[in-house]
Amino acid sequence: TQDPEQSSRLVEAVVSTHYARLYPTYYIKAAGEVDVAFVHEGRFWPREVKWRGRLRSGDLKQVRKYDNGVVLAPVSQPGELDGVPVQPLALELLRLDKAGAVV
DSSP: OOOHHHHHHHHHHHHHHHHHTTSOEEEEESSSEEEEEEEETTEEEEEEEOOSSOOOGGGGTTGGGSTTOEEEESOSSOEEETTEEEEEHHHHHHHHHHHSOOO
């Protein structure tokens, strides 16, 4: 789609659906949001999906609250933003499909 807002919502839905095939999944809305939180081996794993524009520190206020939070973004290499790991979104979904776990 040409609409960046709609594209972002579609990508978030795809990511949520991928995790929901294997794990109980949740959405967190508090001071900020976490797009997908799944439970694996008794532990909670938050994932924030950023598809549009640049990654900004202010967008990470909720996921930053978790020591195992990860941002999934359209980047080519893993990295970090203000102490939060940033992973290539497509690679993360590929790993999920192949291994059944992304932890």
